[in-house]
């Protein structure tokens with residue numbers, strides 16, 4: 001191999017500001033991605049531009065304003081920190097660039113910077129522990145859309161997932177242990193971002209159609225690309241590392257959008273059921289995210305906390321994400337070098 005290696009770290013993306021026009025622009029780009037709303041182009045355009053963007057943008061802008069810090073959106077702040085931390089950890093044989101799948105900095109700007117430096121080896125690390133077509137798949141598609149137009153297509157390695165990497169599991173477990181040692185929690189929930197159930201079935205090329213039930217209870221050669229099965233495996237590994245007892249934890253799925261059936265159980269149902277059963281103290285992990293963002297801080301940390309308390313719960317705690325922790329950077333170094 002001649003020259004340096006480019007490392008493109010890619011997260012989902014966030015609006016440029018919490019203003020309604022910027023949130024609308026972000027939602028439009030994000031939801032017009034055919035891997036996110038996987039409808040034919042015309043119905044998708046109508047749904048996004050005539051319904052979701054106009055009605056959701058003001059509501060989303062309001063919650064983005066709560067999340068925003070003086071330095072911007074947490075997702076981007078942690079991404080920028082990770083870019084510097086990983087560059088320092090890898091040294092000058094590598095060039096690390098942050099990109100966002102939607103909005104800025106774009107994947108195209110990162111790849112063009114590598115092209116200008118003459119780098120012919122690129123490693124793409126999507127910041128999604130579990131593979132989903134809407135996230136990791138979309139990052140690949142965007143990278144390929146760009147480089148396939150180039151005269152010289154560089155050698156590119158893609159990281160598909162890291163939901164079961166021992167350092168991912170131990171890094172998240174360490175974040176939670178601090179809380180488990182400080183407080184006597186009765187139940188732990190593992191809340192992952194949901195996806196439409198249909199997208200799981202559509203991704204099943206093995207003929208071993210996922211029944212969205214106990215078939216996701218283990219990873220086999222036939223279901224290893226099933227997002228739901230990967231989430232359950234992350235839970236199992238975390239449960240083992242944390243030493244949790246059977247019956248004291250639940251895996252669930254949050255952030256449902258629209259009328260379709262999404263993968264279940266839904267976090268809001270689990271939260272209500274736990275509170276109604278008399279569970280008073282819950283610790284909540286969100287291990288589909290490596291950085292705190294709208295979906296962790298506000299949805300899990302505040303909305304589900306309110307729901308829990310409205311139904312009789314007393315103490316709810318979100319486990320912070322990997323953010324700018326040393327353990328996350330050590331894992332990233334391993335992912336690059338492996």
Ligand SMILES: C=CC1=C(C)c2cc3[nH]c(cc4nc(cc5[nH]c(cc1n2)c(C)c5CCC(=O)O)C(CCC(=O)O)=C4C)c(C)c3C=C
Nearest residue numbers: 012013014036060075132134135193195257288293294295
């Ligand atoms: C685990 C990663 C994610 C998956 C899988 C995912 C699927 C998915 N998301 C939507 C719709 C929305 N997601 C929104 C925010 C958002 N989603 C992820 C990650 C995954 N999404 C992150 C990290 C964020 C937060 C970004 C931030 O700026 O903090 C939003 C926008 C917020 C809102 O208006 O509620 C939408 C909309 C779909 C439809 C989908 C699967 C098909």
Ligand SMILES: [Fe+2]
Nearest residue numbers: 012193255295
């Ligand atoms: Fe999302």
Ligand SMILES: [Fe+2]
Nearest residue numbers: 210211215216
């Ligand atoms: Fe399954």
